Amino acid sequence: MRLAALAALVPLAMLIGIAVGGAALAPGTLVHALLHPSAGDDAATILWQLRVPRVAIAAVVGAALALAGTLLQALLRNPIVDPYLTGVASGAGASIAIAATIGITPVLIPPMGFVSGLATAVLVAVLARRGPRLDPERLVLAGVSLSALLSAIVTLALERLARGTASEAIIAWLAGSLAGRSWGDLAAAAPELVLGTLIGAATIPALNVLRLGEGRAATLGVHVVRLQWALLVASTLLTAAAVALAGLLGFVGLIVPHLARRVVGPDLRVLVPAAVLVGAALVVLADALARTIAAPAEIPLGVLLAFVGVPTFLVLYLRGIARAYA
């Protein structure tokens, strides 16, 4: 029931996302263009070449980050974990910074970011290993410290490029944005998104058992090592795809699982789809807001989300989410 209400939220948010934008379209024109994608007029072009792909990508990015965050929080049994913890974002950021510094063609930047994000996640996972299993504490430590190092590389690149235009690529990535994204970008990210979602979904019953603790889960028949690696792969693929599509969008992966938990409770069979829906709706609405509040200029989406996300996080934290385990 509550899940159905959340499911209704997404098309609603998408309609709003499609309706608002730089060029004002009358409701009649909008509906006509929506129903006639190949009409060939300006309205249809704006809608189907610009707004619809952008809104779809916003929904996919929000869903992917929320899914990755929910899975990682459940895996690490840590309510303040964010999908960027595995180093995907900072790895991508550093490679984008290096690429901008040495002047690599912009077309190559997203795939480079994707590959180096994955490489960083692999390094974090290797550092977090203890025997065959992943140590949650080591994973957090390795993720945080490597991210700090890689962020320093980004800062260094920004400082060196401060007076040039090449720094725009880095700044755009750091600020998080969906400007200029097309169907092609979504198609390029689709394999990782699908694979990450399938692996993540398959782990849900075992993740539910993990709420009782790793030791109990193991005695209840959960293959804990296999579960840990599957979830790390799933969340890394999802996050890397989201980062390649939208740059740094902080707080979605951290906050959305908590918001969804408030609505549907801690059963991951319901929580995971709920988080996916909330994440999609949140990023679509935030992007619509980012495009309109300072129109014709755009506020970077990542910045806007941080303005919403940080206070929400603080409220949740002060209410004691960090003491979720007894």
Added chain:
Amino acid sequence: MPELVLEHVEIERGGRTLLRDISLTLDGGVVAVIGPNGVGKTTLLRTIAGVLAPAAGVVRLDGVEVRALDPRERALRIALVEPTEPVLAALTVGDAVASARFPHHRWWEWEATPADEFAVDDALARTGLATFRAREIGTLSAGERQRVWIALAIAQQASVVLLDEPTSHLDLRASVETLQLVRELAAAGALVVCVLHQLEEAAAFADRVVVLGDGSVVADGRPEIAITTMTIERAYGVTLSVERRPEGLAFHRNVTPSSSS
């Protein structure tokens, strides 16, 4: 009745050998494992459960090596109750106990079956938790929480139930209730192996007591045979007067460390 066999089992922790050449055949009833702190009781229990590998030797359940079993197959046969691990506080009692049905499902079977519902209802009823179904675990007392873990073991429907200190942190009444539940499990056909700290509890509730001390089995048998002044002194290094009475063992606790230790 399940038959659990330990053959020349050696147990290590952190590179140190705790127990050497342990050979036991356990085939039903309540078996209490007692011994001083650090002797390796918990590690032995986890080795029997197949969670840890023995440094040497082998543990077999009904002829099958437990380490060779897939985690799910193992969970269908052996339940391990460890009360200390932190748990998600917002989890309800009903959801927690329902988790015990995980090994009865394939990974794509997400929905509870009538058999699951029956097992969970039965476990909650037998542990007196039927009215606690919607309560969050974080709000329970230590005794209530202990009953949840035992309900989990019941719902798991394994033929071997291993319990690590099920009565620690419990008051007298909660301890007695817990141990009565343990006896009911054995009466229903399970082999129950229970690490206990209180000698009185082992004497009153166990069919058989295994006393561990100094890296090996000091005594093994019916409570009045295994728990004697001599075996307690060998295992714990303290002198405790144990008196056999018609109603059971009586302990006189004018305990002093023996001169040999």
